[in-house]
Amino acid sequence: MITTADAQDQADPFLTHRRLLFAAAYRMLGSVADTEDVLQDAWLKWAAVDQGAVQQPKAYLVRVVTNLALNRLTSAQARRESYVGPWLPEPVLTEPDAAERAELTDSVSMAMLVVLETLSPLERAVFVLREVFGYSHAEIAGTLERSEASIRQTAHRAKAHVQARRPRFDADPAQRRQVTERFLAACATGEARAVMELLAPEVIAWSDGGGVVRAARRPLYGPDHVARWLLGVLAKPDAQGMTASFEWINGEQSLLFTVGDTTLGVLCLEVREGRIQALRAQLNPHKLAGVRPGAPVS
Template sequence: MREPSRPTPDPATETFLAHRNLLFIVAYELLGSAADAEDVVQETWLRWADVDLDTVRERRAYLVRITTRQALTRLRTLRRRRESYVGPWLPEPLLTTPDVAEDAELADSVSMAMLLVLETLTPTERAVFVLREVFDVAYDEIAEAVGRSPAAVRQTAHRARAHVAARRPRGAVSPAETRDALAAFRRAVATGDLNALLGVLAPDVVLLTDGGGVVRAATAPVVGAGAVARVLARIPAAASLRPVWANGFPALVVRLDGAVDTVLAARCDDGLVTGLYAVRNPGKLTRLEQETVVTR
């Protein structure tokens, strides 16, 4: 018996589904929150479903424009909330596939280090920078998305590039270098070997822990190999440390009694860990059962 044919999606749905992953990544890079990015994508769909496609010249650009506008509105609200956040704020981690690292620029754009730099931009600067530098959107299209003139957008892009260049970590980091450093770090933590742990930490390493006031976490950056090693030495011996890919780079998921306790991402330079980002806020650890497809 022939199986009944499945209905073909209508053009609006088909177009939206084809670009859904892109829209999610645009929203995530603007917000640093996967949960809020998902909400923005849903809001984009609701608006897109009412659009007369005959009036749309470039569907991808139109969808990105809707997503950007919705994300900007939400970002301004989130900024006010983050002003009262308890302790360091870190982006919500995303499990990603290893192949993301093959696109070095894309992997860098979703890394913890870069997302923290983007937090220092104004909402409009962030949107302009992400759309232009990451997704290569034309200035005219960005202007329509952010409600500015093309000339103003070019000036904003120049200002944002300079701001990011002054604050982003120096030099490119290879995923292989990060993976090797994290493997040594993992062995040191698992064995409780403080000297071995000190051997993989840069002297001026910085640890940021995000508990959001919900779980125990340092409310200020922990600086220096000795201080960071003492904090990490508190990880229980019974904890499991599973290697994963998060935000385009190797990372570790720490589990206690089978439950996710922390996602630990790292910044490595010259074989040493120079930055550690420990996300412990339970509200940011809900998307760790499946990988997110990162595309542009």
């Protein structure tokens, strides 16, 4: 039975489009906390406006959220310049990939969000609206209050930048799962050589502790350094009793490490030709709220 409150919720454009608004803001910001703040501010603006006078609520809400996210991203980039160690996005639990959503899934992957971080705030906003959600140059120009010609130039520049840096030839989910299972088994042996055999010669590992927990302050290169660092992390006292589970995180099957109800970290692997090319470990407890057991799926 649909209650009056349910009917009102269904008729509220903000609630109707909230998933889209979250998706756009998160891809711009790479932070669940910042995204939720942006959506809260957008809702306050929406509640204060004469909604009956808004002819295209979806377009209006996308414009509000995009500009709020753009303002927050500009200040966030200044904060990240003083960030302790490598900065990685805040992970979120997602639904299993579907073929018709492959492009959306790719755009939310850890690897892609790291690439998007290298764009300017304006380039990132334009890229997300154009390449992920398919908005026209004219629509984006209206949203960002800029000329269509300048948006075309920004879109071209951002797309070329991303294409030059985005990961290539990542493994299909079945191979990724197989390699990850072998990787876990190798880590369980405690033998560096067993782990090294699964790492590509050019493997790179990033770990984000944010200065809150111990993590490598710089990227690690090469199988030997990466394997020894991984085994060192797993040997820490707070890792005793830790369990690893496969979860869909940022559109990819990744590893979620927990002790009881506490999430210790997330490990996303980039697999190619049967070997691990890159590892991204999110260890900062301030960035793990979106992947704690029982967290909602985004």
